[in-house]
Amino acid sequence: MLILISNDDGINAPGLNVLRDTLESLGDVVVVAPDRPRSATGLGITIHKPLRTEEISFPDSKTKGYAVNGTPSDCVKLAIQALLPKAPDMVVSGINLGPNLGTDVLYSGTVSAALEGVINDVPSVAVSLASWESRDFSYAAGFTARFIKIVLEKGLPEETLLNVNIPVVKPGQAAPMVKITRLGKRRYENIFEKRLDPRGKVYYWMGGEVLDIHAEPDTDIATVKNGQISITPLLFDVTNHQFINMVKGWNLDTIL
Amino acid sequence: MLILISNDDGINAPGLNVLRDTLESLGDVVVVAPDRPRSATGLGITIHKPLRTEEISFPDSKTKGYAVNGTPSDCVKLAIQALLPKAPDMVVSGINLGPNLGTDVLYSGTVSAALEGVINDVPSVAVSLASWESRDFSYAAGFTARFIKIVLEKGLPEETLLNVNIPVVKPGQAAPMVKITRLGKRRYENIFEKRLDPRGKVYYWMGGEVLDIHAEPDTDIATVKNGQISITPLLFDVTNHQFINMVKGWNLDTIL
Numbered sequence: 001m002l003i004l005i006s007n008d009d010g011i012n013a014p015g016l017n018v019l020r021d022t023l024e025s026l027g028d029v030v031v032v033a034p035d036r037p038r039s040a041t042g043l044g045i046t047i048h049k050p051l052r053t054e055e056i057s058f059p060d061s062k063t064k065g066y067a068v069n070g071t072p073s074d075c076v077k078l079a080i081q082a083l084l085p086k087a088p089d090m091v092v093s094g095i096n097l098g099p100n101l102g103t104d105v106l107y108s109g110t111v112s113a114a115l116e117g118v119i120n121d122v123p124s125v126a127v128s129l130a131s132w133e134s135r136d137f138s139y140a141a142g143f144t145a146r147f148i149k150i151v152l153e154k155g156l157p158e159e160t161l162l163n164v165n166i167p168v169v170k171p172g173q174a175a176p177m178v179k180i181t182r183l184g185k186r187r188y189e190n191i192f193e194k195r196l197d198p199r200g201k202v203y204y205w206m207g208g209e210v211l212d213i214h215a216e217p218d219t220d221i222a223t224v225k226n227g228q229i230s231i232t233p234l235l236f237d238v239t240n241h242q243f244i245n246m247v248k249g250w251n252l253d254t255i256l
Numbered sequence: 257m258l259i260l261i262s263n264d265d266g267i268n269a270p271g272l273n274v275l276r277d278t279l280e281s282l283g284d285v286v287v288v289a290p291d292r293p294r295s296a297t298g299l300g301i302t303i304h305k306p307l308r309t310e311e312i313s314f315p316d317s318k319t320k321g322y323a324v325n326g327t328p329s330d331c332v333k334l335a336i337q338a339l340l341p342k343a344p345d346m347v348v349s350g351i352n353l354g355p356n357l358g359t360d361v362l363y364s365g366t367v368s369a370a371l372e373g374v375i376n377d378v379p380s381v382a383v384s385l386a387s388w389e390s391r392d393f394s395y396a397a398g399f400t401a402r403f404i405k406i407v408l409e410k411g412l413p414e415e416t417l418l419n420v421n422i423p424v425v426k427p428g429q430a431a432p433m434v435k436i437t438r439l440g441k442r443r444y445e446n447i448f449e450k451r452l453d454p455r456g457k458v459y460y461w462m463g464g465e466v467l468d469i470h471a472e473p474d475t476d477i478a479t480v481k482n483g484q485i486s487i488t489p490l491l492f493d494v495t496n497h498q499f500i501n502m503v504k505g506w507n508l509d510t511i512l
Contacts, residue, residue: 042299042329043362050451050459073298073363074462082448082460103375106299106492107329119359119443146511154506160496162503175512180503182495187375192338195306203306204338206330229512233503235496236362239438240416240489247418247436247489250410255402256431256485 001027003148004079004088004117007096008072008109010037011056011065015095015129015137020063022141023092026149028063030088031056032079034109035067043112046070051078072113080120090148091117094127095137099165101220102184102212105234114161115236123151124161130224131168139169143229159237165220165230178229184219187211257283259404260344260373262331263352264365266293267312267323271351271385271393276319278397279348282405284319286344287312288335290365291323299368302326307334328369336376346404347373350383351393355421357476358442358468361490370417371492379407380417386480387424395425399485415493421476421486434485440475443467 003023007016011033023029035054051074056065066083068075076091093113100108110126117124127144129137143166151162167176188208195203215221223230259279263272267289279285291310307330312321322339324331332347349369356364366382373380383400385393399422407418423432444464451459471477479486 037304040301040303042297042301042368044297044300044327045363045462047296047462048293050461051448052457052459071300077462078448078460082450105494106371106375107301112298115362119362143511147508150506150508150511154502157496157499160499178508178512180500180508182497182500183493192307192334194338201308203308204334205306206301206303206333231503231508233496233499234494235499236494237439238361238490238492238494240413240491241438243413243416243489243491244436244438246410247487250406252403252406252434252436252487255399255406256434 002086002088003027003029004084004091005029005031006033006072006075006091006093006113008034008038008041008113009097010034011067014135015097018137018141019092019095019144020058022145024061024063026145030079030084031063031065032068032075032083034072034075035069038071038109040107041071041109042107043073043115044071046074072109073116076113076116080122088122090152091122091124092127092144092148095140096128098128098132099130099224100126100128100163101165101224102186104186105163105183111163118159118161118236123156125151125164126161127164127166129168130165134168136168136170140166160233160235163232163234165224167227176228178231179223181220181223181230181232182218183232184212184221185214187213258342258344259283259285260335260340260347261285261287262289262328262347262349262369264290264294264297264328264369265353266290267321270391271353274393274397275348275351275400276314278401280317280319282401286335286340287319287321288324288331288339290328290331291325294327294365296363297327297365298363299329299371300327301333302330328365329372332369332372336378344378346408347378347380348383348400348404351396352384354384354388355386355480356382356384356419357421357480358440360442361419361439367419374415374417374492379412381407381420382417383420383422385424386421390424392424392426396422416489416491419488419490421480423483432484434487435479437476437479437486437488438474439488440468440477441470443469
């Protein structure tokens with residue numbers, strides 16, 4: 001079994017390295033990840049400049065690593081199309097520091113790395129630690145290892161990935177519950193902070209406070225708030241099939 | 257009526273400027289667009305560095321423009337959340353030089369600018385010229401003006417945008433047909449070209465030849481190939497609702 005690991009926090013991120021260490025027990029692992037943090041890059045790819053790879057070795061490990069000067073999507077594309085000797089059996093993206101929930105998954109580099117796997121017909125999973133403070137990835141990595149064995153056994157439908165958010169579980173602490181969820185909906189308030197530079201010119205920082213506007217009990221947002229593991233199947237066939245017939249009724253022939 | 261125009265080819269792109277000129281007849285227009293070409297950035301946003309805006313004026317026009325050192329998604333977010341006096345009635349992204357079809361829409365900056373509009377609850381349309389060579393945007397711009405009047409009248413469902421690809425139509429030429437379509441599926445072959453720099457170090461260019469693996473008659477890909485206008489409704493509620501119950505049946509409680 002060959003597992004490709006990527007992420008958006010960069011190849012040196014602790015969450016990636018705990019995951020690599022844990023998944024090495026399942027089969028061969030290759031890491032292809034950005035050479036620096038590349039959060040919130042969505043499914044952006046690099047077409048206007050060339051990509052460079054640097055081979056990396058990890059302490060006490062035979063796993064090969066490649067640091068790439070690109071986005072998470074670049075990394076997975078390059079791995080599958082150019083670096084790996086054969087298509088991987090699975091892409092695992094993470095473990096991200098911080099949750100990836102609701103509308104935010106559309107911006108997430110972590111989710112996009114998994115989506116790039118799906119676009120290349122490889123079963124893919126995105127994994128995030130539902131905490132911004134803790135660096136304790138060990139329960140999350142162990143759960144991921146057990147989980148992807150089941151995913152490989154059961155299989156995933158076309159254009160579908162699984163987005164997993166896992167709370168911090170300290171050694172000795174009781175295991176959380178697991179819920180299969182739908183995406184909630186998030187908005188941000190006060191997104192831009194306007195400042196003046198030392199020369200009096202305006203610049204804007206993107207930030208903002210989260211508003212969870214759809215966070216019903218069956219959503220990923222509520223599940224993570226309750227300290228549970230959330231698993232959301234995401235489908236990237238984005239045609240609005242139901243709306244096609246409505247638009248057909250608009251009689252657009254009249255405006256040609 | 258206030259219309260926000262953005263794109264991914266940059267604020268100086270001819271397709272944007274023909275569109276601006278045409279839409280000025282419908283109401284107030286504001287242009288907020290990247291200061292340089294930012295194709296294939298997906299829904300990437302800029303969170304690690306500040307955004308700058310530069311006010312731009314257009315010849316023979318009272319329309320205000322802002323060039324932003326960010327992605328298409330940054331531009332639309334910044335416009336709606338910080339620059340505009342009120343929410344726009346519509347976001348129109350384009351007119352892109354080159355089609356945006358099938359799987360490629362997930363990478364497209366043009367589509368992502370419209371998606372950012374949708375995320376901000378503004379009806380949004382992405383428009384592309386289905387040609388890489390022609391710079392004749394005039395039919396496409398005229399059609400777009402007539403089309404968005406109908407979109408505003410009919411309205412769009414939540415989380416839905418319309419992705420429009422329009423062929424080149426020369427003056428005097430017969431109007432094309434219009435079809436409401438679903439997304440086809442594209443893959444690329446020979447995606448990476450491996451080269452050596454003058455110092456013997458490897459680098460990769462992303463490129464590749466398109467494979468249209470799902471291009472049935474009701475897809476955007478087939479419709480554009482036939483020289484027709486393609487309109488695809490896209491839905492960005494990406495939960496795979498049907499698969500939720502399947503995953504529930506995996507009994508993940510046993511691996512906690």
